[in-house]
Amino acid sequence: MATTAAHPINGAVARMHSLLDELAEVPTWSMGQAATAEAMVDIARLEARVVELKSRTLVHAETVAVAETNASPSVAVWHSNATRSTKRESFRQVRLASGLDRYDVVREALGRGDVIAEQASVICTALNELPDDLDPTVLEQAAKALVAFAEVHDAKGLRVLGRRILEVVAPEVAEAWEAEQLDREEREAEKSAVFRMREDGHGRIKGSFTVPLLVGQMLERALLAFAAPKHQMATREAQEEQSEAPVPVRRPTAQRLGAAFVELVERLNPNDLPKAGGVNATVVVTMTLDSLKDGLAAATLDTGDRISAATARRLACEAGVVPVVLDGGSQPLDVGRAKRYFTPAQRIAMGIRDGGCTARGCDAPPAMCHAHHDDPWSCHGHTDLARGRLLCPYHHRRIHDPEYESDVGGDHQVSFHRRT
DSSP states (O other), rough: OOOOOOHHHHHHHHHHHHHHHHHHOOSTTTTTHHHHHHHHHHHHHHHHHHHHHHHHHHHHHHHGGGGGGTOOOSSSHHHHHTTTTHHHHHHHHHHHHHHHHHHHHHHHHHHHHHOOHHHHHHHOOOOTSOOTTHHHHHHHHHHHHHHTTTTTTOHHHHHOOOOOOHHHOHHHHHHHHHHHHHHHHHHHHTTTEEEEEEEEEESOEEEEEEEOOHHHHHHHHHHHHHHHHHHHHHHHHHHHHHHOOOOOOOOOHHHHHHHHHHHHTTTGGGGGGGTTTTOOOOOOEEEEEEHHHHHHOOOEEETSSSOHHHHHHHTTSTEEEEEEOTTSOOOOOEOTTTTOOOOOHHHHHHHHOOOOOOOOTTTOOOOGOEEESSSOOOGGGOOGGGGEEEOHHHHHHHOOOTTTEEOOOOOOOOOEEOOO
16 A cells, blocks of 8 residues: 655654653763753754744644644644644744745744744744835845844843834835834824723722833833832841842832832822812811821711721821811811911921931831821821821831720830730
8 A cells, every 4th residue: 555755844753752762761960060051052943943844834734734633723823722722832833834934034943943933923023013114125134133133132132122113124214104103103002002900809990001111111110119218228138138249129019119109199199180060189087086187987088988097097197188176066176277287398307307207117218108107186286296207108007007006215216015
């Protein structure tokens, strides 16, 4: 009976499997440092060459309608089912195969192992984003230039270079094309700007947003201004304790940026915001006089939502919240006070006197602190420099937290103790 000879690709893949089978039980403990490093680099090149072969085969799979073997709507879906890959990954591989089929220079570099798959994908994407009417010669020059850059740049660097590649190969058209591209992107970004918020029923609001690049970077800078200094101080303290040389300060964590976002919103001055209905964008908190002094009863926001009395007392020290104090008959006793907030001059004087947060052991700088009334404003305390102090946001929360008690020492420092 006649048999069909195996295609060279099938035969080569079978031999690769055979070779890998031989290595399945080979231990690595005997490899030296140099041999291990060399093997890792060679394996990366081998992976790249296999990706090139797979990409060529995927393109051919489209030609011979492999998807029809199981009625899949596309080669990507067929590949996902046949290889147990996620559809997202399969579509990514098919897109890479399509790009390599269009740009021979990139495919050949991948086939030699000169670039890895991640680099090749970025290069193809950059080339696809170039003008459709670009001269083919210029397009080939751009592909060759990016492949050359791949010798010293990773995929992240190539992504940046790819957006500016026309400045290298065709500066005469680069400026006009970049201007057109940026204008289009910015218009689309403005149209797609969205902001969503929803309550989760557990005292939190969750949300998501999409904003133009510049606005996002402005927000990021504002958050880093709150988060970064604290992170740097924590790093310095750790260095002093371990007596080690300075180490680079890492980017603040998502939790630290979240805390910075909370502080940013709490520090917004309603006087700087647009008015709605004739009043500033100010949150009104309604609570009884007993709760404002030292009670536990919850306070009510003008939206109908509820917050703890401790939070309301803390926010009463800052702008942005107007407390409406009620007597036993639910009649308003007081709605704000003309001189409830410390003036900028008083804040500066506090910064010079206190040097930062006055909680014992805390060294948050003055710029990161709130101005707190030692004699609670809710108890008819006055906004006097002598009876005010600086507290960082964390300790400002603690001093209004009913689970803690605090006392001021002769050195003007505040000590905290958890109530038992």
